[in-house]
Amino acid sequence: xxxxxxxxxxxxxxxxxxxxxxxxxxxxxxxxxxxxxxxxxxxxxxxxxxxxxxxxxxxxxxxxxxxxxxxxxxxxxxxxxxxxxxxxxxxxxxxxxxxxxxxxxxxxxxxxxxxxxxxxxxxxxxxxxxxxxxxxxxxxxxxxxxxxxxxxxxxxxxxxxxxxxxxxxxxxxxxxxxxxxxxxxxxxxxxxxxxxxxxxxxxxxxxxxxxxxxxxxxxxxxxxxxxxxxxxxxxxxxxxxxxxxxxxxxxxxxxxxxxxxxxxxxxxxxxxxxxxxxxxxxxxxxxxxxxxxxxxxxxxxxxxxxxxxxxxxxxxxxxxxxxxxxxxxxxxxxxxxxxxxxxxxxxxxxxxxxxxxxxxxxxxxxxxxxxxxxxxxxxxxxxxxxxxxxxxxxxxxxxxxxxxxxxxxxxxxxxxxxxxxxxxxxxxxxxxxxxxxxxxxxxxxxxxxxxxxxxxxxxxxxxxxxxxxxxxxxxxxxxxxxxxxxxxxxxxxxxxxxxxxxxxxxxxxxxxxxxxxxxxxxxxxxxxxxxxxxxxxxxxxxxxxxxxxxxxxxxxxxxxxxxxxxxxxxxxxxxxxxxxxxxxxxxxxxxxxxxxxxxxxxxxxxxxxxxxxxxxxxxxxx
Amino acid sequence: xxxxxxxxxxxxxxxxxxxxxxxxxxxxxxxxxxxxxxxxxxxxxxxxxxxxxxxxxxxxxxxxxxxxxxxx
Numbered sequence: 001x002x003x004x005x006x007x008x009x010x011x012x013x014x015x016x017x018x019x020x021x022x023x024x025x026x027x028x029x030x031x032x033x034x035x036x037x038x039x040x041x042x043x044x045x046x047x048x049x050x051x052x053x054x055x056x057x058x059x060x061x062x063x064x065x066x067x068x069x070x071x072x073x074x075x076x077x078x079x080x081x082x083x084x085x086x087x088x089x090x091x092x093x094x095x096x097x098x099x100x101x102x103x104x105x106x107x108x109x110x111x112x113x114x115x116x117x118x119x120x121x122x123x124x125x126x127x128x129x130x131x132x133x134x135x136x137x138x139x140x141x142x143x144x145x146x147x148x149x150x151x152x153x154x155x156x157x158x159x160x161x162x163x164x165x166x167x168x169x170x171x172x173x174x175x176x177x178x179x180x181x182x183x184x185x186x187x188x189x190x191x192x193x194x195x196x197x198x199x200x201x202x203x204x205x206x207x208x209x210x211x212x213x214x215x216x217x218x219x220x221x222x223x224x225x226x227x228x229x230x231x232x233x234x235x236x237x238x239x240x241x242x243x244x245x246x247x248x249x250x251x252x253x254x255x256x257x258x259x260x261x262x263x264x265x266x267x268x269x270x271x272x273x274x275x276x277x278x279x280x281x282x283x284x285x286x287x288x289x290x291x292x293x294x295x296x297x298x299x300x301x302x303x304x305x306x307x308x309x310x311x312x313x314x315x316x317x318x319x320x321x322x323x324x325x326x327x328x329x330x331x332x333x334x335x336x337x338x339x340x341x342x343x344x345x346x347x348x349x350x351x352x353x354x355x356x357x358x359x360x361x362x363x364x365x366x367x368x369x370x371x372x373x374x375x376x377x378x379x380x381x382x383x384x385x386x387x388x389x390x391x392x393x394x395x396x397x398x399x400x401x402x403x404x405x406x407x408x409x410x411x412x413x414x415x416x417x418x419x420x421x422x423x424x425x426x427x428x429x430x431x432x433x434x435x436x437x438x439x440x441x442x443x444x445x446x447x448x449x450x451x452x453x454x455x456x457x458x459x460x461x462x463x464x465x466x467x468x469x470x471x472x473x474x475x476x477x478x479x480x481x482x483x484x485x486x487x488x489x490x491x492x493x494x495x496x497x498x499x500x501x502x503x504x505x506x507x508x509x510x511x512x513x514x515x516x517x518x519x520x521x522x523x524x525x526x527x528x529x530x531x532x533x534x535x536x537x538x539x540x541x542x543x544x545x546x547x548x549x550x551x552x553x554x555x556x557x558x559x560x561x562x563x564x565x566x567x568x569x570x571x572x573x574x575x576x577x578x579x580x581x582x583x584x585x586x587x588x589x590x591x592x593x594x595x596x597x598x599x600x601x602x603x604x605x606x607x608x609x610x611x612x613x614x615x616x617x618x619x620x621x622x
Numbered sequence: 623x624x625x626x627x628x629x630x631x632x633x634x635x636x637x638x639x640x641x642x643x644x645x646x647x648x649x650x651x652x653x654x655x656x657x658x659x660x661x662x663x664x665x666x667x668x669x670x671x672x673x674x675x676x677x678x679x680x681x682x683x684x685x686x687x688x689x690x691x692x693x694x
Binding site: 050053054057059062063094097098101105108109214215217218220228231279280283284287288291 | 632633634635638639641654656657658659660661663685686687688689
């Protein structure tokens with residue numbers, strides 16, 4: 001608790017004790033009035049002061065004014081205890097609000113706090129802790145086990161396991177050794193690392209992310225704007241309502257009905273109105289819900305750039321994907337060996353060795369699949385046949401590795417592959433020995449990701465790709481994607497997205513998911529641009545509205561679920577607070593609700609709404 | 623030009639009022655108050671001296687909410 005809050009707490013306790021004590025004493029007349037004024041002033045002096053200042057500054061309708069009028073009015077009517085108690089409960093409510101908001105502010109900030117406090121720089125053989133801001137590009141910094149990597153850089157010495165969970169929400173540790181790039185924000189788990197920085201602190205991943213998350217709640221959602229507008233009209237409206245309630249019915253009773261005016265009764269009802277007129281519960285709980293939602297999401301490795309995007313994402317009905325890098329890994333790997341007449345390993349060995357001098361991605365993936373170091377001395381007479389493949393002698397045996405054209409040229413009969421991808425045929429010693437299939441691998445959770453989206457109520461999934469139709473159709477069928485458009489140029493993708501945007505309904509939003517490379521225009525054209533695997537990619541962080549820190553496509557459905565939960569809470573709070581207030585206003589006007597009920601409508605609703613808002617933070621099991 | 627200032631204010635509605643007051647100050651193009659982060663982001667109009675404008679912003683904010691502070 002801050003000093004300010006402690007002071008209020010003491011005042012609350014003193015006032016509460018006094019009220020309870022006085023209610024047991026047989027006090028009469030003036031003495032009773034003076035006695036009750038003591039706790040009233042103890043608990044309410046600042047409210048009264050602010051109310052007067054507000055009037056002087058022509059800011060009449062603030063909650064201080066309302067509370068002052070309501071309580072002074074109650075005291076004037078002789079309801080001392082009620083007047084003082086309403087002020088007391090109002091202050092308890094304010095204290096709770098300030099405490100709860102302060103606490104969740106701290107909690108959420110801690111959750112998002114990946115800011116490193118220092119960097120270790122070696123000076124004259126000793127480590128010195130310096131402010132990361134002061135470290136220049138190219139400096140060698142030392143990161144000990146248990147410390148955060150403060151600045152992006154390249155490892156020049158040492159190897160270790162890095163925990164990226166603060167960035168990605170993924171707890172799987174990542175191995176890193178000399179020569180690897182590391183990004184700031186990771187935690188070094190096992191070994192000592194020496195890192196040469198490649199960026200300034202301000203340009204490092206960790207700073208970029210912090211900036212993004214901290215500014216995110218400044219982009220206000222429509223619900224927030226609605227509430228602040230509503231609050232501007234609600235309070236004056238209720239105040240005028242109260243005034244009318246105090247004056248009109250008694251006059252009507254007196255003149256038209258010939259009854260006793262009962263001024264006291266109607267003024268009491270009007271004062272009840274004033275107590276209900278504070279919009280606090282709404283005004284605090286809506287931004288708090290969004291803040292908690294964004295905080296919870298960032299803890300799961302989903303960075304949302306603004307409350308408005310969270311709101312739009314919750315209405316997503318169409319999800320459009322890029323293929324390469326989003327649903328597939330974007331790296332080519334050997335995915336099968338078919339029709340082989342010799343053992344698989346041997347075929348791969350021949351192919352890898354024959355292709356040893358090539359740096360083509362295909363030969364790289366052959367070498368990777370072979371998995372053993374290449375002994376170049378075993379390979380002789382390498383002959384590259386451009387556009388066809390390679391012929392070479394491996395261990396003195398003639399090997400030909402290449403496409404169908406090469407086989408035709410050598411007059412060998414070969415088998416076509418029924419699967420999609422790049423086919424590498426191999427002939428050993430003049431006879432066909434089988435072929436190797438190389439294709440882009442699907443991400444391990446890609447299929448699950450599409451199912452998750454379907455289960456989350458997404459109406460349509462669409463895949464856009466520049467790849468060949470055959471490949472695209474096969475991937476789409478395997479994953480269960482509804483619609484696929486292939487052989488598109490980047491500009492065609494924008495056109496396709498626009499086509500889809502035009503077809504869908506107003507309330508249905510379209511999200512585009514890409515890896516941020518080449519698809520920045522599409523990301524910004526869609527209602528919601530989601531970039532994935534964006535760790536360390538500035539362009540993606542820049543272009544997208546939502547950034548998935550790791551490249552697991554399952555996070556797409558998770559992000560949508562998080563946004564829905566947050567929005568559900570926002571609407572719950574809006575309906576709940578407005579509903580209770582409306583009911584209490586009606587009951588108050590009818591004379592059924594008294595001031596005690598009014599103060600519940602004000603403070604109680606606020607407490608419940610704040611507690612409900614904090615629920616948006618818990619998104620782990622969605 | 624955009625600048626960010628730390629602020630202190632107790633209630634969310636007061637923060638909204640501050641935002642409104644800041645927006646209406648001469649020389650301010652747009653202003654956003656982020657109650658959760660206790661920050662005020664002010665976009666100044668071309669050729670305005672932020673320090674001078676911010677003094678006015680603070681004065682206007684104090685008018686609508688006595689109990690607020692902007693750390694200039």
